[in-house]
Amino acid sequence: xxxxxxxxxLPTAGNMLASAQQQRGMATLKTISMRLKSVKNIQKITQSxxxxxxxxxxxxxxxxxxxxxxxxxxKQFYEKAEVVAPEKTEETKKLYIAMSSDRGLCGAIxxxxxxxxxxxxxxxxxxxxxxxxxxSRAILQRLYxxxxxxxxxxxxxxxxxxxxxxxxxxxxxxLEYEFTDGKIMYNRFKSVVSYSISDLPVFxxxxxxxxxxxxxxxxxxxxxxxxxxxxxxxSMLFFAMKEGACAEQSSRMTAxxxxxxxxxxxxxxLTLTFNRxxxxxxxxxxxxxxxxxxxxx
Amino acid sequence: MTAWRQAGLNYINYSxxxxxxxxxxLKPEARVEAAKRDESHIRFTPWTNGKPTRKDxxxxx
Numbered sequence: 001x002x003x004x005x006x007x008x009x010l011p012t013a014g015n016m017l018a019s020a021q022q023q024r025g026m027a028t029l030k031t032i033s034m035r036l037k038s039v040k041n042i043q044k045i046t047q048s049x050x051x052x053x054x055x056x057x058x059x060x061x062x063x064x065x066x067x068x069x070x071x072x073x074x075k076q077f078y079e080k081a082e083v084v085a086p087e088k089t090e091e092t093k094k095l096y097i098a099m100s101s102d103r104g105l106c107g108a109i110x111x112x113x114x115x116x117x118x119x120x121x122x123x124x125x126x127x128x129x130x131x132x133x134x135x136s137r138a139i140l141q142r143l144y145x146x147x148x149x150x151x152x153x154x155x156x157x158x159x160x161x162x163x164x165x166x167x168x169x170x171x172x173x174x175l176e177y178e179f180t181d182g183k184i185m186y187n188r189f190k191s192v193v194s195y196s197i198s199d200l201p202v203f204x205x206x207x208x209x210x211x212x213x214x215x216x217x218x219x220x221x222x223x224x225x226x227x228x229x230x231x232x233x234x235s236m237l238f239f240a241m242k243e244g245a246c247a248e249q250s251s252r253m254t255a256x257x258x259x260x261x262x263x264x265x266x267x268x269x270l271t272l273t274f275n276r277x278x279x280x281x282x283x284x285x286x287x288x289x290x291x292x293x294x295x296x297x
Numbered sequence: 298m299t300a301w302r303q304a305g306l307n308y309i310n311y312s313x314x315x316x317x318x319x320x321x322x323l324k325p326e327a328r329v330e331a332a333k334r335d336e337s338h339i340r341f342t343p344w345t346n347g348k349p350t351r352k353d354x355x356x357x358x
Contacts, residue, residue: 145347154338163337166309171341173307223298230308 071239101156
């Protein structure tokens with residue numbers, strides 16, 4: 001401060017202003033070019049991320065087609081047998097399973113799921129949640145950390161396998177929390193551009209055994225029902241994982257496409273301002289030279 | 298009551314063991330592809346009272 005105040009006494013006010021302006025002009029030129037470079041780099045990154053997710057999406061969709069019967073079949077059973085969740089009382093214990101993944105940059109995939117769960121949690125705070133993937137944990141832990149029972153991580157780096165789903169199902173069944181019914185919240189993949197938040201029901205053995213239309217199925221004893229229930233939980237989790245993974249990749253593809261497009265727009269604008277500023281600097285320098293020459297003659 | 302349930306397995310354990318054995322019996326060219334389906338990296342952290350119970354698994358961010 002002191003130094004600057006001291007030097008400002010020497011040159012005249014007009015000189016100061018001119019040099020400051022020039023400095024600012026030079027600086028903007030430099031900052032614009034730096035900015036331009038960084039935006040170009042970001043665009044390169046988003047473009048390559050789009051390529052990667054496009055390749056992953058193609059694979060996820062192919063695998064989803066094979067996984068669909070697992071989920072549809074299990075769902076059909078519950079619909080045909082008309083299994084219903086027990087009436088809400090003091091004893092009902094609800095369990096939500098949030099299907100997200102560890103990876104971000106894919107639009108509203110994770111936040112959509114969490115928004116739904118949050119709305120239900122706000123209405124009924126006794127619901128417990130299992131977060132599959134770090135993203136849903138990060139979102140839900142801020143307000144509803146006490147409702148989280150378990151977090152599954154390392155999801156989404158690789159395509160989900162049935163073994164992942166069966167490990168998860170195992171953990172769900174071995175919980176100390178004995179849920180009466182529950183929901184698997186996942187993103188259902190519709191097309192490349194759309195997905196919707198859906199849920200799959202999860203029931204306890206007791207509510208399945210008391211289902212009114214269980215008689216449509218032949219030769220059921222409690223052993224068979226228990227086996228099927230265990231298998232159907234794993235297969236529904238598998239299905240939800242596959243749907244979620246596919247929706248995530250497609251959504252990441254669109255998100256990255258939009259990001260590249262926006263970066264492109266920004267690059268155009270920045271190039272324009274860069275060129276304009278450059279022109280202005282050149283013009284000013286020319287004026288200075290010419291007026292200097294005119295003053296000499 | 299089946300024998301495997303008496304041994305403390307549930308249907309998922311049982312069928313996964315069966316699947317693993319089946320994958321091992323495949324012809325070599327098919328086995329490589331099938332072996333990829335036999336791995337999983339998922340990890341679990343139980344939470345109580347809003348905190349992960351094992352500190353090392355999930356950082357408390």
